[in-house]
Amino acid sequence: MRYVALVLAILTGLVVLVGYFVPALAPLRDMLLTWSIILAGTATLVGVFNLILVHGTKVTKREKGSIYSALLLLCLFAAFIFGLALGPDDPNIRLLVDAVIVPVEATLMALLAVTLLYASIRLLRRRANVMSVVFILTAVLMLFASATLPFGEVGPLNDFLRPWFQHVLALGGARGILIGVALGTLTTGLRVLFGADRPYGGK
Amino acid sequence: MISLDLISGILAFFFSLMILSYLIGDNPLFRIAVYIFVGVSAGYVAAVAFWQAIWPDLIQPLIYGTTLQRALLAIPLVLSVLLLMKISPQLTRLGTPSMAILVGIGSAVAIGGAVTGTLFPQISATINAFDLSKVASPIDAIVNGGLILVGVVTTLAYFHFSAGTTAEGSVKRFGLIEIIAFVGGIFVAITLGVLFAGVYSAALTALIERLHFFGTFFGLGN
Numbered sequence: 001m002r003y004v005a006l007v008l009a010i011l012t013g014l015v016v017l018v019g020y021f022v023p024a025l026a027p028l029r030d031m032l033l034t035w036s037i038i039l040a041g042t043a044t045l046v047g048v049f050n051l052i053l054v055h056g057t058k059v060t061k062r063e064k065g066s067i068y069s070a071l072l073l074l075c076l077f078a079a080f081i082f083g084l085a086l087g088p089d090d091p092n093i094r095l096l097v098d099a100v101i102v103p104v105e106a107t108l109m110a111l112l113a114v115t116l117l118y119a120s121i122r123l124l125r126r127r128a129n130v131m132s133v134v135f136i137l138t139a140v141l142m143l144f145a146s147a148t149l150p151f152g153e154v155g156p157l158n159d160f161l162r163p164w165f166q167h168v169l170a171l172g173g174a175r176g177i178l179i180g181v182a183l184g185t186l187t188t189g190l191r192v193l194f195g196a197d198r199p200y201g202g203k
Numbered sequence: 204m205i206s207l208d209l210i211s212g213i214l215a216f217f218f219s220l221m222i223l224s225y226l227i228g229d230n231p232l233f234r235i236a237v238y239i240f241v242g243v244s245a246g247y248v249a250a251v252a253f254w255q256a257i258w259p260d261l262i263q264p265l266i267y268g269t270t271l272q273r274a275l276l277a278i279p280l281v282l283s284v285l286l287l288m289k290i291s292p293q294l295t296r297l298g299t300p301s302m303a304i305l306v307g308i309g310s311a312v313a314i315g316g317a318v319t320g321t322l323f324p325q326i327s328a329t330i331n332a333f334d335l336s337k338v339a340s341p342i343d344a345i346v347n348g349g350l351i352l353v354g355v356v357t358t359l360a361y362f363h364f365s366a367g368t369t370a371e372g373s374v375k376r377f378g379l380i381e382i383i384a385f386v387g388g389i390f391v392a393i394t395l396g397v398l399f400a401g402v403y404s405a406a407l408t409a410l411i412e413r414l415h416f417f418g419t420f421f422g423l424g425n
Contacts, residue, residue: 001296005303013307020315034260035279036308039301041256042283046298048249049290051241068238075242076249083250093250095211096243103215103416104240107222110410114226116403131392138396139403146404166397168347172354173394175325176387179355180362182321189314192306200302 006195013193052076138165216420219413257283329355354390361387 012032019029055069063069079096086093120139123132144154145162191197221236261279264272282301289298332348335341360383366376376384 001299005299008300009303009307009310011307012304013311016308016311017314020319031275032308033312035282036305036312037256038261038279038283039286039305041252041260042286042301043305044252044256045249046286046289048245049287051245053290065234068234071235072238072242075239076246079243079246080249081246083247084253088247088251088254092207093247095207097247099211099214100218100240100243101247103218104222104236106409107219107413109406110413111222111225111406113403113406113410116399116406120399131388134389134392135396135399138393139399142397142400143403146400165393168350169354169390170394170397172351173358173387173390174398175329175351176355176358176361176390177394178321179325180359182317182325185313185317186322189310189317192310193314198303200306201296201299 002201005200006198009198009200010193010195017193048076048080138170141165212420216417219416223413353386357383357387358390358394359387360384361391 015025016029016032019025019032052073055072057063058069059066059073082096083093120136124136141157142162142165145157188197192199218236218240221232224230225233261276261283265276265280268276282304286298286301286305288294289302329352331337332351333344335344338344338347360380363376363380363384365380366374369375375381
């Protein structure tokens with residue numbers, strides 16, 4: 001099974017990769033991509049089933065906090081059954097999304113305003129080095145430059161310093177980070193395609 | 204009769220309040236809201252996965268497709284069934300080939316995306332910063348383009364972790380790399396500071412929007 005998985009990973013990966021450069025392989029690449037969409041959908045279901053198993057076990061063993069797990073399972077089954085019966089674009093399902101998912105996400109985002117402020121104060125108290133000071137100063141400068149202040153905008157801050165920080169200094173750093181991430185992705189992908197890394201279960 | 208929109212609004216109000224209660228510390232109301240949120244989201248995501256991936260790409264063509272389509276779809280059907288075996292600890296090994304295909308195709312797509320979507324565009328944009336035909340003055344191109352180039356190179360050096368052992372036995376990067384990495388660290392700190400300010404602005408906007416929602420719920424303002 002180990003070698004079957006290895007051969008399948010390398011073969012399908014190479015066909016998709018070569019399919020980008022060889023037009024004759026494009027139909028095969030598209031077919032494999034459609035298969036991967038189906039498998040990704042099934043993997044999502046497996047993930048949800050796993051969530052059900054974890055919380056189901058908590059409920060049956062009456063572990064601490066099992067009442068919350070029971071509530072989670074109840075809501076999960078209700079949303080899944082209604083979503084399956086009506087479809088995700090049905091107005092009643094949209095209502096469920098507007099009543100639960102959107103307000104909770106928006107409020108969690110709002111909570112971030114408090115937790116981020118707290119975290120930045122802790123950062124200065126715990127690790128007051130050059131990087132932390134530059135980080136906090138830049139963040140404060142950017143916030144002041146973009147905020148509507150009681151005495152109006154500070155001209156040079158808004159017209160020159162903010163665009164220069166965003167479009168020159170931060171752009172250079174962001175580009176370096178992006179290129180680094182891309183190089184990391186490339187290396188990890190190649191390791192999988194060469195069989196050096198087998199995150200799907202092979203040794 | 205109470206309209207569905209009113210029920211939705213009342214639920215949204217209570218969920219927002221329950222989540223905001225976290226400001227006084229972790230409490231049962233916050234936990235209830237979070238568990239309901241995770242349950243509803245997971246159920247919704249599962250329904251979306253079925254209707255937007257499994258139904259149109261697998262089940263529908265299997266029912267209404269041509270014989271050739273059905274024959275070809277037998278393979279992902281079998282792979283999907285094998286992947287579902289991952290749920291059972293005893294049968295989890297059967298799902299490994301499906302996972303291998305998913306990982307193999309995912310890696311190829313990630314490589315293609317990284318090369319054509321990030322590496323080439325970002326490198327060419329760094330080079331184009333020196334393009335004299337696209338800037339107001341040559342000084343701008345040299346100063347700003349140079350600073351961007353220095354930022355890119357030093358940031359990459361910051362994430363270079365090859366190191367040697369010193370006489371005292373400690374592990375340290377080579378002298379020149381250490382200096383370049385320090386400059387890179389400053390660029391990374393500025394970048395993260397700018398990103399932090401953006402995220403903080405978005406979070407403040409969300410907080411104001413929620414407070415405005417509470418206001419309109421009680422009929423204050425519009």
